[in-house]
Amino acid sequence: MGPIGWRKRLRPSPDWTTTTFWAIDVETTGLDVRRDQILSVGMVPIRDGVIRYGERFATLVRPGSASVPTHDGVGIHHILPGDVASAPTFGAVVDAIELRLREGLVVMHHAPVDLAFLAKAYRDLGRTWPRVRVIDTLDLLMRLHHQRHHFTPFPPPLRASLRDARAEFGLAAHDAHDALSDAVATAELFLVLRSRLGVCTLRGLG
Template sequence: MFLFRRRPANLPDPVVMYLDAPRPDPALSWRDVPYSVMDVETTGLNPRRDALLAIGMVDIDEGRIRMERRWYSLVHPPDNMPINPDAIRVHQLLPQDLEHAPPLDDVIPAVLQRITGRVLVVHVADIDIGFLRQAMHRLYGVEPRGPAIDTARLAWHFQRHQRLITGSESEQEPALQLRALAESVGLPVYPEHNAFNDALTTAQLFLAQVSVLTTRNAPRLRDLLRAGGCLR
């Protein structure tokens, strides 16, 4: 974790606005809270060693996915960081695809503008928020701020709750992969390892997960953060 006693001076306006924006009230009904769902593609899984290659985002407002506000950007990797063949086989982004992509220091301010004042939603926070954290630390010397929700943590919470109710003690770890979770609740799955497609699948999964809570009572933002919060 990166710790800073004071904010660095001369930060770009989008970064300042992101850091200073009021946080959504945890007492609000979940439907009254704005969300931004994000997914990333990278050269690997280690934020300290690997690079961002693509970011996809979609908004949720008033409980509905806003396709007209979808956003996607490739990211030009550092020149000294080649894309290994294993990563290419996963996301199918070739070096020539990224040759004219904007650099990270152009993309991250656009991301921060989109999530300012909103709740960030990701699937497996160690990856998506880990890369965002590393980029913000390197570029600006600051940390990302919450609130944020991890749909993988929400899934783990639901599955653990179900095991407690049924008394089952399965030795197998619950399946938390995005595709498996989406298929388990009857959602369409788009071609994987595309940052926008996976952001859309995550958004649909999030709404399906919230619908489970809604059958019991009307969840508030604080309920979702208790079950799947991943960033203070």
């Protein structure tokens, strides 16, 4: 397709750009949602189709006394027990997070895990998860993968991690497992996937 075609097809659509999206990522002490807890949260908004890095929000979170960063977790996100000792509890930052979540839609990469941790953290505070609409970049990636390989008899396996998915579109390796970096990386991936899918409306985003 020539440049003219792209220009025509990708002219900014008022539909999706009128909404604010908050990309969010959380780092946790481990992967067991019953036992492990949130250690950090990173968020960045997309307004008018542009990532507003200036409005980024990131905080470390001090886990409850029952849980400390496990050895495994430290190896992944490099957050040490000492780093979070003086951090606010989830209860102290939940309002700041929710204020942003309620502004529009939420973007996550592989949402189920992070969502489970957030819902659990809400439950522990005696609150209810606000049930905002979530767009999972992994779902968008699978849709694109399916479109591309619809007629391929043996399609290549989907490379699902945030880093691999970004690499597929030539996006540079980011500082993985830092909540804010992951949130920005997810937001960038979202912009690329939306463009590739040619989706211009909120409904189209699924």
